[in-house]
Each structure stands twice: as structure tokens, then as C-alpha cells.
Amino acid sequence: MKPVTSQLPASKIIEIDRVSQVFQTSARKDHLALSDISLAIEEGAFVSILGPSGCGKSTLLYIVGGFVSPTSGAAKMKGQTITGPGPDRGPVFQEFALFPWKTVLGNVMYGPRQQGVRATEAEAQSRALIEMVGLKGYENFYPKELSGGMKQRVALARTLAYHPEVLLMDEPFGALDAHTRTRLQNDLLNIWERDRKTVLFVTHSVDEAVFLSDKVVMMSKSPGRIRQVIDIDLPRPRRRNELLLDPRYQKYVVDIERMFDEVDESGSAV
Amino acid sequence: MKPVTSQLPASKIIEIDRVSQVFQTSARKDHLALSDISLAIEEGAFVSILGPSGCGKSTLLYIVGGFVSPTSGAAKMKGQTITGPGPDRGPVFQEFALFPWKTVLGNVMYGPRQQGVRATEAEAQSRALIEMVGLKGYENFYPKELSGGMKQRVALARTLAYHPEVLLMDEPFGALDAHTRTRLQNDLLNIWERDRKTVLFVTHSVDEAVFLSDKVVMMSKSPGRIRQVIDIDLPRPRRRNELLLDPRYQKYVVDIERMFDEVDESGSAV
Amino acid sequence: MLVIAVWQGLVSFGFAPAVLLPPPGFVFSRLLQQLVTWTFQQEIAATLIRLFAGFAIAVVLGVSIGIASAANPAINAVVRPIVRVLAPLPKVALYPALLLLLGFGHGSKITLVAADALFPILLSTYYGASTVEQKLIWSAMAAGTPRYEILFKVVLPAAMPSILTGCRIGLVISCIVVFLAEMITSTDGLGHVLVTAARTFQAVDMFVPLITISLLGLILNGLLGVLRSYLLRGFPEA
């Protein structure tokens, strides 16, 4: 049992330096999605991003992924400015983005094959991952034949399969029922504790963020800004049922939820 | 304040009668998604469907919507066998299915205009709905310019806009942050209490199901079957913060979560 | 079937004299008669070789240029105006020049077929490839796929529905053009059979190659349909 907490002196693997993102829209000329975001993520840290819908969480992930280059500012990985995607940063997209012409197995095997893993080995690993996400028996299904939650699990498995150093996960459990979600949270934590991956995790669930993270980044909306960064100082490895009884855990959840209410200025009731 | 509970003698608006659904897949010949489902829904009832990912919740909704005709059995609306979609049953799809060539406002106005509502009136109503779901200011955005959660809210507004008698909602709050979700749950309950709509509501959150419903239908997987139907006997109107302190509410949640664990036989841990 | 019925109707009700439009019965019995003769088989073979070679060249060029220009702005900046200029040119007008460059044999006809079938395939590929869902490309890039490989591993399969539509159109055009080329300068092939018959008013013999090309079109399209449903088995529309 090795406690992995944010107190450990660790090097910054990802640095986001005064990043802003402006989108050109058809409606008005410019739309400021992210404004002056700075954030440093330590190697091996599990960082969650929380924020109201539309605050720019996905956009931030795209920038770290190297898919979108920020309008101003820069994101760095290990000191190098990120200029494009690479297998060191594995994304799980909110929209899954599975390859429709590949089966479940084909989708999951894609990454390892691309990394040069031998076919038999890649297949064995992929089958294990597919089993882990609860899709044994669906190996030869095409994405169109899967339910929403099943697609999401395939997307998760596809990214885990090629062992990226940094995981960029955009609500990876959003379409899952509570039970499957809990199981996969545990699986993810196990993988993380074993491989010391760095995880940047977008979620809507305060509960989930506190349970999983070393650090929770709270964002606010219009334009997207970082409101607060909260260190979650809970022992690891964490067990859900133990944690639920831990008053510190409860406090984190309640505090963050309160913060959320303050942060969210959008919308109105009927 | 009028108490609307399942105890009221109400006519069955939807009857699902021994419905089974078999899909032809490219992998194996037949895939049994739903097996022998029977369920009656009373007029004005709020019924939630819970079940593990891939158990056939969306499929069941499609059958009631008339989009898919079941392999065997039949679904009835007010005694009439459902043979196709109609404006009396409004779906909110898990994948949103917004019209990409229309703006947010265009999408929301589509239904009322189709129902013959005058343009100015339809626009006023739609703008109010857009404001309700927290998207004021985004009226002229195209779907591709929205975040995941924003698209989901447009989909919700689009269906609410044409006042279907029965709402068929497939995880309509799945992509939303906790705060927005709570607000929309309240809005939905308000609308429901005001208009006495019948709602068939798929969700992954036990909590949400208990909070909203008169009845929770618990499904199990492979093949999809109804495992149990639980009447939620809590007073209405419900207020979230009051309910959280109600021991009956707590018990429902705990009971259903336990049931979930029993029901879910799929997958394995790492 | 319907075509044949209409055809028979036109003949029987006197909308067309038999010397211009012979009754289908005659034509089909002559077709059967001809099909087993060695000379006719050779004519078909000549036409088929040109058809397939020209079409294959068009597919290879059209798909690769289309994808390359969708993927790379520099290539696109060069290819796009060239396509705009060359695509609408009536290629038959170049045929005399082609004949002199490539001779009267297969070469000139294959080139003409390829030139005419190329652009529908190229344009479809280009549009298909330039509207590929970006997140598919992102996923593949993040999995470590080198950029040029993305073309084969993502852009090509994702653009496949559009490419196959282009191929279907290209195939039909190939059928027409191979015939036209053989008609303009005919020494062999179905087009040649047709012109010689037409010049001497052998209406039945004229319709035999026409029916043959129709049937060929039908068969090839059927094969393309099978290929399509195989290649697109994962796509929602298949």
C-alpha cells in the first residue's frame, strides 16, 4: 500500500500557461470559451475538472490533447509545448468517436497494433480489457449495434489499451448506470495506482471527483475560468464504502457542492 | 397543492404486453435485447426505468415511441396498438439527434411550428424554454458549436416545446453537471405537476429515479427483463432538500441500490 | 423486366418501326446466339479489358488524389484549381490527340475511359474525406498513428460511403465512354459491333451490344452493391 498524494514532491508533467480559446461562431463573431487558464499537473496525479455545462472543460482537454491549438497561451507536456496529438496522451471523448467500420475488438486493438504490439498479444490484451469493461461476448459487434453505455465503455477500453502516459477523460462514465460506474471507477483507480498514470478527468459528479482525485479543479462559466483548485487530502487506496463514512470526504463533497452553487450563474427556473 | 400519487384510480395510458425484441447482428445471427416485457403505465404517472447498461432501456423506449416494432408482443397507447410515432409521445434521445442545419432556436421551434403554432408565438415559447434550460444567449448557435451538455438541453427543450402527452426521456440529464441537473429536475417536476404529463424516464441514477418517480422499473440484463417494479410512496410536491432528510427516501435508495447489485451479473473486475 | 415490357409495348403499338427498334424477343434470341460465338466473346473481352483498366486507373487516381487534397491544404491549393479546369473538359475532343499519342489499340481508349471516370470519383472522395468526423482522426492520432497512415486507416474507411458512390457513377460513365471510344474509332469491341450494325441498318445486331452493355452495367452494379454492403457493414446506413 503506497500512499500517492499530492504532497509528494513531483515534477510537473503538464503545464497550462495562460491559455485562452476563442471560437468563431456563425451567430456572433467571437465566442470566448476559455479565458486565461493556468494550471500545472504533477506527474502521476489524478486531477478532476468540475464545472457547469458549457464552461469549457472539453475544450481544455482538447488543448492538452493537442487537437486544438489555443488562441493564446500554451500547454506544455514535460516542458515541451504541445503542438499536436501523441500516444503519450490518450483521450476518451465525450462523444466516444468509435471507428464505425471496426468491431468492438477492432476498435480496442487499434492502439496496441499501432504501437507495434504483435497481433496475438494485442488481441489477448484487448480481450482482457473488453472483459474488464463488461463487454465480453460483444467483441464482434459493430458500434452501431451497441447501447450508449456500451459504446462509452468501448471508448474507454480503446484508450486504456495503448497505455498512454496521461489519460484525458471526458466524462468517461457519464452514460453508465451507478453500478457499472462504481465498478469501473474502482478498475480505473486500480490501473492508476498500479501504473502511476497521470489522469485529467472531466466529470459532472462531485462525488466521483472527490472519490477519485488528488486535486479538483473547479471552473466557472462564460467565459470559462478556473475558480478554485481544491486538494483532496484523503488516504489511498480508497475504498468506496469506507470513504462514504469518512467525515472528511463528506465535507469535501458538501464544500464543493456549495462552491458549485456559487459558481453557476447561468439559467433560470420556470 | 394536489397530491398526484400512483394510488389514484387512473386509466392505463400505456400498456406493454409481452414484448420481445430480437436484433440481427453481424456477429451472431440473433441477439435477444428484450424478453417478454409487460408493463402498464397509468395516465399522469412518472415512471423511471433503471437497469444496467445495455439491458434494453432505450430499446423499450423506442418501442413505446413507435420507432421500432417489437419482434413479438405489442405496445398500446390508450388501448390502441402503437404502430408508429406520433406527436402524443415525445422522445428525448440519448444521442440528442438535433437537426444540425438548424440553430438552437430553430430546433426548439420546429415542433410547435409543425403543430401549427404561429411563428411569433412559437418563438416566444421557444425562447422561454431555451432560457429555462439555461441557454439564453445561444439561440443562434448551431449544434456543432455547443458542448455536450448544451446539446442535451436543446434536445430536452425541443421535445418539451410541442407538449406531447407522454414524454419518453432517455437519460435526459446524463451529460449535465450536478447543479444544472438538479435545476432541470425541478423544472421537469414543475411542468409535470402542472400539466399532468405521463413520463417514461430512463436514468442511471437511483437517486434521481426515486426523487422523480411514482414507480421505478428495475430491469436486468441479457436478455433484458423486468426484474421488479417499485412504487415510490413519497408525498408530492417533492423538494430535494426536504426529501434528502426523509428516511423513507433513504430506504428506497438503499433498497434499489442493493437490488441493482443483485441484478447486475455482467462483467468482472481487473 | 419493366424496360423490356415498355420496349415490347413500343414496338407492338407501332410507336417505333421494327427497323429502328426491333422487338425484344428477336434481340434476346440473337444475343443468346451471339454469346456462344468466339468472335462475339472476343469483342466483349476487348470492351471489358478497356472498361476495367480505365475504371481501375480512375479509382486509384481519383481516390488517392481526392484524399490527398482533402488532407493537405498545400496539395489542395494545387489540385483544386486544376480539377476545376480539367473536370468539365469534353474529353472526347482530346481523343484524336490521344489516338496519335497512344495508338489505336487499348491505350487510347483506356486513357479516355479513365479521364472521364476520374472526376466523379475524385470529387466524391474529396468531399467524403473532407467531412470525416474530426474526433475519429484525433482518436487515431492519439493512438500514435503517423499522419500519413491516418489517410489509410481513418480517412479512407470513413470516406468509404462517399467514395463508393463516386465509384458507382464512375462505373456507369466508364461503360458509356468505352462504348463511345469504340464507336468513334472502331476496330473491335462492342462499340464497333454497334456502329457497323448501325451503318448497315442491322437493327437487331445493333441492339445486341446495347443489351450486352446494359446487362454488364447491371451485373457490375450488383457486384459493386455486394462490395458496398461488405465494406460498409459497420456503418449505420448499411
Add this chain to the structure above:
Amino acid sequence: MTSPAALARRAAPVFACIGLLAMWQVASLALKNDSFPTALEALRAIPDILGDKEALINILASLRRMAMGFGVAVLVSIPLGLLMGRSRAVAAFFNPLLMVIYPVPKAALMPIIMLWLGVGDITKTLVIFLGVSLPVIYHSFEGAKAVEEKMMWSGAAMGLSSLQRLVRIVLPAALPEILTGCRTGLVLALITMITSEMIARQSGAGNILFNALDMGQYDTVFAMIIIVGAMGICLDAIFERVRARLVRWSEPQFDIPLSFS
């Protein structure tokens, strides 16, 4: 607006055209073929053609036929293609039918077409119509097939009849694909506009071209080819504007160039 990169992009078509002409010049000089004049010879013949009032009238006559053929083809093919895409029965009926009709070279059917329609405008417009409708039908067909099912369901649930769904959902959703077909159709319209005048000739651009071809006046032939090419560029540019306006909603928003590095 006028950054060097933007200027370069603007100028690219010009450079490409000059490049093409230069390649042509070099090739024709190398081949020394009477039937393959140099680019300069062809360019020199252009003023002769465009200076001739009769030739201009001829070209306009061709363009009028083309516009007719194109217009009618688009009006007929889009509905047919969409219907085929949404109804298996319609597709099963028309698919083989079209596949039997299209591969037949129209030139070969001239005698019968002449019998019914004479040798005038109608025949040529018909030939153009057939050329244009082929890609428009098939792109509409495949576009309609690929429309996301749940969008159709949403429409049905709002009370749209199947005809309304065809017009108000399938049509806009398939529009990008349909327009691809129309663009190919435009290219084919120009080609068939010329070739339809190959056998039976009346006033027209193809007439000028094929007469020159018969007479071995290759500079005129290639001058006409350049003129047709120029018409192609113009029509294409106009079309591209219309397209961009109609389907702005479908353009991909992000773009990573996949350079070959």
C-alpha cells in the same frame, strides 16, 4: 484579409492555370503533333472565336440547353434519389432500372431518340439531363440512406408525415451529399453539353468544336476547350459559393492538416 498566406491562396488557381498551360506548351512542343497545338496557338485562336458574334450566339445557345438540362435534372433527380434512399421498395424498383438505362451510350440510341424527339433542342437537352441526373440521383440516394435514424424519429414524433420528413429532414440532412452530386452533375453537364452536339449539330459550342475537329483546325478545337474550361471554373466558383452558404452547418470545425512529413 490580405495576409501573404491569404494572397497565396487566392493566387493559387491562377498559378495552377499558368502551370497547366506551361506544361501543355512544353508537351506540345516536345510532341510536335499537328493535332496537338501549343498552348499559345490555342490561346491565339480564342479572340477569333469570341470576336465572332455568331460563335457567341452559338455558345449561348449551348449554355441555355445546359441550364435547362441541369435544372430539370436537379428538380427530378433529387426527389427520386431521396425517395430511393428512404424506401426500399422504390430503390428496388429504380435501382436496376437506372442501371440498365444509364450505361447505354446515348449516341447509339440517336436513331430512336430522333424518331420521337427529332434532332433539335429537346434531344440534346435530354442527353444533358441524363448526364446530370446520374450523379445527382446516386448522391441523393446515398445521402438519404445515411440520414441518422433518430433524426427521422424526432421528426415523426413531431407529427411530420413521411412526405414532410422527406422534404424537411432528409433533404436538409442529405444536402451536403446532394450538393456533391450536383457539383459532379455540373461537370457532366458541361461535358454532355458539348458531346450532345457531336452527331446531330445545330448552333452550339460543341458544333464549333467538332466542326473544327472534323476540319483538322486544332487550334480552334483547343481554344474551345480552354473556353469550356473557363466556363467550368466560373460555374464551379458560383456553385461553391452557393454550397458554402447552404451547408455551413456541416463544415468540420477543427482542422488538423495531415501533412506528409
Add this chain to the structure above:
Amino acid sequence: GPSWAQQTIRVGWTIPAEESKYWMMRRPAEFPNIGKAYNIEWTQFQGTAPMTQALAAGALDCATQAPLSLANGVVGGNLKAYIVAQHVYEKPGGFSVYWAVMNDSPIKTIADLKGKTVGISVIGGGTQGPFNLLLKQNGVDPAKDIKLVEVGFAVSEDALRQGRVDAVNMNQPFAARAEAKGGTRKLFSLSQAMPNIVHILEACRADFVDKNPDLVKAYVRDITSGMKKALANREETLKVVNEVLKAPIPVLETYLLKDNDFGRDPGAAPNFPAIQKMLDIYAETGMLPKLDAAQFKHPTIVAPLE
């Protein structure tokens, strides 16, 4: 006025050798009746064969024809037609379609063509009868001993110079151009098979003539006078032909209406004996059954008509 007033006659034409019709087209004012008493709807075709089809389909009333295409229409297409005028023929001493080889070619005689690639403008066209006959007379089987390819007149010179064919047929104005350039020589000409070969004549559908005799008569009268004008005023004819063919006048100047051109009958009168001779050659070479040229002759309506 006459019964045919303001009637329209649909005429097919082609290039390059119908000067009287080109006059009617381009100088209608010189013909008192055209456009006033009756109208002509001109349609140009590529070659005579499509016009035969158009005649048979009833899409044309009168058209330029070659003897062979007309005969084909009669045999295969149930066409009934009258030959009402003649455009060009091969007058002795004038131009005759010939087959050329390169100067340095080893082919010296027709017999040397064995095993060679030979170009012909239209396989199964009007020149092939006399061509086949000459080959047979020289012991060459046109079906087996040579490789026959279709080479349009316009490209024949190039095809020969590029070595795509060993011998190829030449026609005006391309022959004049090739001769000016030099390097080719004549191997044999059609006149060796028979004199006075008729290349192009004018034919009208019999049913049309029978129904509108006055109309056709007026048409033939104008053809006759057109031919007269063409022959009488070479200067103007060059202009007219230039307008139609778009060939530059200097090129036309080298041959048109000169000794190295085809012959034209001053009254545009069809030479029925020559036509009969040609039909006989076609019958002899197996291209057609035996036919009587008399069936094409209308008792009264035939050029010259004054």
C-alpha cells in the same frame, strides 16, 4: 401563291463539300424563295450515316447522302428516297481519294500492303467498296491480309507521320496540306477502281417528295442555282465555305474548286450510271445485295431544275 408557301423542309447537311447548300445557308438573299416562299430548317450531322438514320426515322426530309449509306438505308432501314441532286464526284484528272504512304516506306505497290496496318476513314463506309475491290484485284484479302483501323481524314496525315499506320486514305483539304508539307507519296487512288465515283449526293424521303412535290422542286431548283453560283463566283464561294467550315481562306485557296479538287456537275445532276456502277461494286465486294439505281430516280424532280 403556290401551295407550298411558307412550308418548312428539314434538311441535314455535313462538311466539307456541299457548296450549293452552303450558299443557300449563308446567302439566302440570293435565293428569291428561301425564307419567303418556303423555309429550310438546317441540321448539321457528323457524316452521312446518322443522316440516313434520321431520314429513316422521319426526323429529316432531305439530306446529304453517300451512295452506300443511302443504299444501306434502303436495304436495312426500309428507307424509300429519291436522289435529287449531286454534290461532288471524282472527275477524271481531278482529285481522287487516295492512299498515301511515307516517302521512305518500303510499300511500293498495293500488294506490298500485306501484313500492314492500313487506315480508312470509315470502316464499312463508302470508300471501302472500291478499296476492297482494288486490294482483291492485287491479291490482297482485305479481311485477312491487312489490319484495318479507322482513322478520320482529319488525323490521317498525323497518324501516317507518327507511324501509327503504314498507309492511310487522304481527302481534301487535308491532302493539300500534307502535300504542301511533303514527305508522303500516293500509293493508289480510288479512280483506279472506277472513274466518276460519286461521293456526296442529295436525297429526299420519297413519301415527303410525293406529298410536297412543289416544295421539293423549289428546293432542288435552289440547289441547282446554288451550284451555279458556287462555280461562277469562286471568290465568294471561298468566303461562304470559310464561314461554314471556319477553315482559313488561304488553306481553302490551295484546292477549292481548282484542278486538285473534286468535280462538281454544273447543274448538280446526279450521275445515275456511276451510282449504279458503285452499287455494283458494293454488291461484288459483298457489302450489299444487288440494287437498281433506277429506284432512286424521280421522273421529274431531279437536278438540274431551272
